[in-house]
Amino acid sequence: MAGVANQNILLGVTGGIAAYKSVELARLLVKGGARVRVVMTEAACRFVSPLTFQAVTANPVRTQLFDEAHEAAMGHIELARWADQMIIAPASADFMARMAQGLADDLLSTLYLASTASVTVAPAMNRRMWRHPAVQHNLSLLEDRGIRILGPETGEQACGDTGIGRMSEPSEIFAALDVAAGSGLFAGRKVLITAGPTHEPFDPVRFIGNRSSGKMGFAVAQAFVREGAEVLLVSGPVQLATPAGVQRINVQTALQMREAVFDNIQAVDIFVACAAVADYRPESPRENKIKKTDDRLELNLLRNPDILAEVAALEKGPFTLGFAAETENLAENARAKLSKKKLDMLAANRVGDDLGFESDDNSLLVLWPNGEKQLPLQNKQQLAHALITLLEQQYRDAGRGD
Ligand code: CTP
Numbered sequence: 001m002a003g004v005a006n007q008n009i010l011l012g013v014t015g016g017i018a019a020y021k022s023v024e025l026a027r028l029l030v031k032g033g034a035r036v037r038v039v040m041t042e043a044a045c046r047f048v049s050p051l052t053f054q055a056v057t058a059n060p061v062r063t064q065l066f067d068e069a070h071e072a073a074m075g076h077i078e079l080a081r082w083a084d085q086m087i088i089a090p091a092s093a094d095f096m097a098r099m100a101q102g103l104a105d106d107l108l109s110t111l112y113l114a115s116t117a118s119v120t121v122a123p124a125m126n127r128r129m130w131r132h133p134a135v136q137h138n139l140s141l142l143e144d145r146g147i148r149i150l151g152p153e154t155g156e157q158a159c160g161d162t163g164i165g166r167m168s169e170p171s172e173i174f175a176a177l178d179v180a181a182g183s184g185l186f187a188g189r190k191v192l193i194t195a196g197p198t199h200e201p202f203d204p205v206r207f208i209g210n211r212s213s214g215k216m217g218f219a220v221a222q223a224f225v226r227e228g229a230e231v232l233l234v235s236g237p238v239q240l241a242t243p244a245g246v247q248r249i250n251v252q253t254a255l256q257m258r259e260a261v262f263d264n265i266q267a268v269d270i271f272v273a274c275a276a277v278a279d280y281r282p283e284s285p286r287e288n289k290i291k292k293t294d295d296r297l298e299l300n301l302l303r304n305p306d307i308l309a310e311v312a313a314l315e316k317g318p319f320t321l322g323f324a325a326e327t328e329n330l331a332e333n334a335r336a337k338l339s340k341k342k343l344d345m346l347a348a349n350r351v352g353d354d355l356g357f358e359s360d361d362n363s364l365l366v367l368w369p370n371g372e373k374q375l376p377l378q379n380k381q382q383l384a385h386a387l388i389t390l391l392e393q394q395y396r397d398a399g400r401g402d
Contacts, residue, residue, distance in 0.1 A: 002267055003178035005033030010083035010117065012108045013053070015043020017158040018090035018124035018167035023048060023087055025170040026056045037079065039063070039108045041095065062249035065107040075109060080228065085177060088112075090124035090167045093135050099147075100138035116244045118180060118226070120148040122173050127163030132189035145241045146222065150176050180226060185229030185392050192261065192268045193221050194275035194307065198254045202299055203283035203290045207252075210276050214238030216323070216362065217274030219384035221246045227388065229270075236258045236275055254278055254304040261307055270395065271318040273308040273357045276325065279340070280304060319395050324348040330365060331372075338367050347387060368394050 009029050013022050019040075029036045035114035038053040038061045050061035062070050062079070074082070088095065088108075094116035095108070099121075104110040112119065121142060129135060130152060143149060151168035195217020199207040216233060221233045233248045234257055242248045249264075251257045254277045265271070290297065312320045322341045326333050327350070334348035347364045363377040364387060373384050 002221055003032065003183065004029060004085075004174075007034050007084040007181050008082050009036050009037055009177065010079070010086045010111065010115070011038045011053075011290070012086065012088040012091075012093040012095075012110070012111070013038060013040045013044040013048070014088065014090060014092045015041055015046065016090040016092050016124045016167075017045050017047060019047040021167055021170055022089050023052055023056055025087075025173055026053055028174040029177070030057055030171055032174065035059075037062070037082070039079075041106060041108055041110060043092070043094075053225035054359055062107055065110055076110060077114055077239060080111045080117075083111075083115055083117040085180065086112065086117045086119045086293075087122065087173065087177060088119070089122035091121045091171055093123075093125045093129050093132075093138075096121065096123060096135065096138045096142065100141040108304065118146075118148070120150060120173070120177060120180065121170050122150045122345075123152050123160075124167035125152070125165050126159055127161055130165045146243050148176070148180065157161045182226040182228060185227040185389070186224055186270075189224075189229045189269045189401075190265060190267055191221075191224045191229045191231045191270045192234065192256060193217055193224070193231065193272040194234045194236075194261065194287040195221070196238040196240075197276050198236045198256065198278045198304075198334050199252050200278045200304075201282035201285045203286040203288065205289055208278055208280070208282065209237075212236070212238075214240050214274075215360065215380050216384070217272075218243060219380040220272055220274055220387065222381070223384040223388045224270075226385075227392075232264055233357050234264075234275075254259045254281060254307070258305055258307045258310070261311065265311060265314070265318070268318045269400070270321070271308075272321045273311070274323050275307075277307060278304060288293070288378065303400060304343070308343070312342045319344045319391075319398065319400050321345040321347065321391055325351040327352045331367075334365060334367055338369070345391060346370060366390055 013019050028034055036057040037059050040063050053061045098109045104113050153166045154164045155166045156162050160332045196214035197210045197212040199209045201207045218240050221231050224231045225245040231246045233246050249260045251260050280305050283300040283302045308322045324334050324337050330348055332345055338346040345368045347366045349364050361379050365376045366373050
């Protein structure tokens with residue numbers, strides 16, 4: 001079923017005048033078919049009564065971590081597990097700071113730490129508070145953890161100021177949660193994704209690597225999970241948090257990546273090779289750190305196995321999507337790669353000149369044997385969603401979607 005219908009939504013309300021707007025959000029969610037449970041901080045209760053939310057959601061509202069009656073009915077860990085999505089609206093500067101620090105000194109902050117649900121935050125505060133470096137720093141910490149931030153909007157504020165800090169409208173928050181819930185495009189499908197670079201050691205402290213950040217692969221993993229897939233992410237060394245609901249295996253080298261892929265390829269429906277696998281590895285890595293005694297140092301390199309080509313060659317193997325990073329002749333090289341590796345799809349992007357690897361935005365030329373589509377420049381989350389929507393069409397056309 002599409003969107004929030006039948007989803008379990010935990011609505012966290014923190015202290016701010018915008019709390020009254022969250023009553024409308026709760027109403028929209030209930031109307032959209034979601035099961036809604038509300039948790040309020042102590043400060044939130046000063047703005048709106050728990051009874052109001054209780055009446056709208058037809059569920060008891062929780063405000064305390066240590067509440068024997070409520071704990072007996074549904075313990076807080078159980079409540080954290082119950083949620084498919086968590087929305088904090090409004091999120092005060094104080095609550096964002098507590099999330100960023102990982103404090104667990106009340107029920108809502110504890111639930112945030114204990115839950116693996118996807119989290120959306122709709123901040124609301126005075127414009128000066130919003131612009132304060134401390135708040136902006138916390139915001140970027142939360143964003144780095146994959147938390148979705150909605151708003152705040154610019155306009156008239158309760159304190160009489162005009163500027164940025166108003167909570168997004170309930171209808172907009174509802175729409176974002178509805179989209180984030182996905183429509184179960186890949187429900188019941190198993191997806192294996194490789195991401196990040198590989199590091200090929202030539203002594204205990206040095207390696208040959210590349211500039212892949214892993215962002216695209218992680219965004220693709222998150223997009224598939226949102227659409228109901230079971231996702232295994234085999235990742236090289238990256239500085240990224242695992243998206244909620246994704247199972248992850250960490251590897252360093254191409255050979256380890258290949259092993260992790262082939263240990264798990266059985267029963268996989270879709271294989272997405274986002275990793276920037278090193279094409280070569282040092283033939284015989286030294287046991288000890290190499291000293292700079294000679295003027296020249298020669299390293300012999302051996303060709304690494306092509307994981308994607310091996311998966312594509314499997315009999316009754318999964319649907320395969322590969323990536324290609326090109327600095328020139330993008331379309332031509334990409335089509336050659338698609339047919340050489342016998343892939344179902346290939347997503348090609350231009351790299352170099354600060355494009356691609358480390359940036360948050362990208363564009364892709366997506367090719368399949370009898371067609372292609374250009375996906376315009378956008379952030380990697382949006383791009384990943386557009387990419388898997390295209391993939392779903394090809395997957396179905398290939399007769400795999402039944
Ligand atoms: N790939 C792989 N195993 C390798 C090398 C690449 O699985 N050992 C996958 C990558 O994850 C990506 C695609 O193959 O999906 C990239 O193909 P490749 O031919 O390596 O592209 P480039 O690195 O762009 O290669 P070239 O330098 O030959 O253009």
